Amino acid sequence: MKITKPLNLALLAVAGLTFACGGGEKAAETTAETSAPAAAPAQEVSLEDKYKDDPIYIKGLEKVKGSDCTSCHMVDRKIVGPSYAEVAAKYESTEENITMLAQKVIAGGVGVWGEVPMPAHPGLSEEDAKDMVRYVLLLKK
Ligand code: HEC
Known part of the structure; x- marks a missing residue:
């Protein structure tokens, strides 16, 4: 127990980090995707x-x-x-x-x-x- 508990915490921390990173990238991608078409029509009202x-x-x-x-x-x-x-x-x-x-x-x-x-x-x-x-x-x- 004394060993597994910190290990679990460490795993959780790693998982959390991975999630945070993955989530971060996703968020960045989504904003990039949504901002691009949003910008295009503005120019497209040509x-x-x-x-x-x-x-x-x-x-x-x-x-x-x-x-x-x-x-x-x-x-x-x-x-x-x-x-x-x-x-x-x-x-x-x-x-x-x-x-x-x-x-x-x-x-x-x-x-x-x-x-x-x-x-x-x-x-x-x-x-x-x-x-x-x-x-x-x-x-x-
Ligand atoms: C080889 C390049 C070229 C082609 C082909 C051309 N133009 Fe031009 N045009 C220019 C340039 C350079 C000027 C700027 C002339 C100046 O500074 O007086 C100009 C100026 C103009 C102006 C503004 C004139 C002024 O005094 O403000 C109009 C209108 C125009 N062009 C219409 C046309 C039309 C219509 C056609 C097709 C039939 C055409 N041009 C083909 C290069 C071209």
Whole structure:
């Protein structure tokens, strides 16, 4: 008895430690799992989701996808050119701005956002360029 009792206590202590550790890891895993999906929807209420049912969005996206815009522009992140969200934040969606920006997409341009030029898109009709710009300017946060 004198020997087994402390041994039992020791075993209990070991078991307790193991449990505590296992439990601790589990808890950490669970929080990691629950916090990840919780963070994703916050980002997922993206501009795409926000405007996806807007006819301007649908029409403009169709045309933008059919051209080369996506190789230099992303909706929410600057790559070669400014993000559409940045452009939308800079310009009000007025007829005047739409015409001016459509001309710039067709003719190309440089110097508003930095030293990298946007090449000309001479194959675009003014109407297509305007629909694209309307879509870009819609993407306000
Ligand atoms: C080769 C890369 C490239 C491609 C392809 C491209 N762009 Fe750009 N775009 C840029 C860059 C760089 C700028 C910034 C120009 C500046 O600083 O004046 C820009 C600027 C813009 C602006 C803002 C202009 C301003 O004066 O503020 C709009 C709108 C735009 N692009 C739309 C488009 C559309 C629509 C397409 C597809 C038809 C397109 N871009 C294709 C690189 C590109």
